[in-house]
Amino acid sequence: MLSPLLTSLSIWDPFVSIGSTIIQPLYWVVSGILVLFHSLWSPVFGEGNGWTWALSIVSLTVVIRVALIPLFVKQIKSSRSMQLLQPKVRELQKKYGHDREKLGAETMKLYKENNANPLASCLPLLIQMPIFLALFRVLDGAARNIPRGHWLRIHPELLDSLNGSTIFGARISDTFTKVGFANGITSVHLLTLGLIIAMTVTLFITQLQLMRKNMPMEALEGPFAQQQKIMLYVFPLIFAVGGINFPVGVLIYWFTSNLWTMGQQFYVIRRNPAPGTPAFAAWEERRQRHESHRHVAEPAVETGRGGVAVAESSRNGGSHAAAPAAPPRVVRQQPRKQARSQRRP
Template structure:
């Protein structure tokens, strides 16, 4: 539960940063790699990637965003797999953790020491679930700046959207909320009862924020959710289905 709250707080912090960025006039603040290290190492490379992919896809920044999203998600895939292994290990350690909690219920310090020792012995990192989100924080900030400060992207139209402005028909915010719910639902087997409430809180949060932000940023979020849904099927859903089939399958009869 604490980890989920931390992730939500980190996301809200990024929203606050992006809101501050939005208050600045993009035309008076063009991307300048010599101006700051953020422009040099994050915003300018992101803007270049979007421009380059757009050229490959017939000057379509909507498809360029899909390519950049896929690239980012493939880069953080090893961290996601590590998160999955850590979650499985945490589940298997729950009986041992309960024993430690009961044994040292009157000594919180000792309980924490023994818990960390148990994690180290089993190569479990309780913060592994935060890594993919942490990696995406600078990506979101760089993407927002690249969109708003690059006139080619900011003034580009894709389908019914003007990428530099919020969706006037609220279709994209609804899609962002639905896909967020679906990808959370597919990972719900890794959540305890307390964390289940995030299934509804996070999609609402995404919907409200998508009403305000540039469509390109919401589009990136929808693309990312679709990738995560497919990824979650192969990481979480499919292996569990196989396990259930193996358990349900009758044992082969021995020949007389």
């Protein structure tokens, strides 16, 4: 009975080998960045301090997210194109609903003509997953005293420091499930639960602001909108359930990454919203208000008697104030010179 199972497991050996080959360079990169930032933060907090390692993980997150900015911009553009194309997609569904092959071909043609890629919105998440897995494995290895990554292997003292460092009484390598409840509710449970809630809330808000602020009303209907609504609740639930198995360091990484995404998306939606969306209407209102304020602040000059300027905008109050007119210049007439015969005797 075990032979078919063993045979099926051996089928996956090449894939396991390929995965190990891919993940090893990521171990090297992740551990190298951690060690680099650890050396930068150590003079501030100390080499063995948990905040040194926590800030090293935050710095690692920032480096990764900065490197992913070009992909994020591409994701925003593709997601916006997908949203704006939904009315045309529904027209194709009405027209070719009886022929799924023709519908698929016409839909892909529509996406290609408008430079929209349905998979582009998943690229940043897919690229982060190997890094996330590498960090998880590095921290999990530290909890087991297994050095994963070149830099932790050649610096075993850093491995011991990472394994034993604590913040708020919880080790960075601890997980919610690993500690157990033999000693009741501990600081590890409280910290991991707090990070899991923060991670889940930031992910939910990020997706919610995209759907509520930067989607036209037409895009909130149809199959694509239903998929977005499902992802709105499923993704945070998946991370909330899986978070109990993540080390504290991984939770710090994922919360920081979600917080970065939320702020980055808020900035993009506010400064460059998609047409026909509530965010675009708010942007138009802000622009018009700014234009009106600038118009009021500009100097307005009126002309009084004799072409004299009598009004000027008040820069401080923003209202027009009439400047007092200059008094007319009085020129005294000199008496005309008289002849001697005209003078009185």
